[in-house]
Amino acid sequence: MYRVAEDSASFLPKIPVQPIGYSEAEILLQYLQEDEVDAQWRGGLRNVTYRYGGELRDASDAWNLGSVDPTSGTATMLEVTRVLGQMYKNEFRPQRSSMFCSWGAEEYELTGSVEYVEAAQDFVTRSKSMDSKNLYKIRVYNDQVLQLERAFLNPLGQGRDYTDFKHIIYALAKGNPYAATGCPAVSDVIASGNSTEITNPIAVATYFVHGILSVLKEVHNFFSSY
Incomplete structure (x- = not known):
């Protein structure tokens, strides 16, 4: 590494x-x-x-298991912050200063994940305000969701022993059959200790994620946004 x-x-x-x-x-x-x-x-x-003093901290990003890690930690930290804030309004003063921190990019493969999510927020917003009686708009939106799933598939596979494992995120890793190690292609190279080959799977994953974001753009704004 x-x-x-x-x-x-x-x-x-x-x-x-x-x-x-x-x-x-x-x-x-x-x-x-x-x-x-x-x-x-x-x-x-x-x-x-x-x-x-001690620490109460939390990371705010995850590839998977988000409701367990890190959302559970985020919920706990926010609740403690809310309670202490209310106590402060009632003239409670701790003996020492308290700092609450939440950050992203807390481990491999998560750098920039917050920015990728922010770039796709308008896709979710549009679904909430969409005219459900306009069948053409619903068809366009459904097609985008379909293409979104297809965009996660690498036709060439992950460059590993099993070429049928084509999903960029959820393909099985060699040492973890539950696919809980983030991006398996990257995790496998990190586990192998081959620092000279790690750039290739990272570049492939980055390329596909960038393409996935383009699928979520509005059709009539696609070309004007590039």
């Missing part, structure tokens, strides 16, 4: 990390002073303030 050499990675943690229960953590937190950690405990990330 592409990565920075360990001896030149100044941003790696300088102290060991051990998860503990809150009963132990509460005692340790009582001895900590100020908000920001000591200089010797700070990492090498720029534009980052290192503070004491």
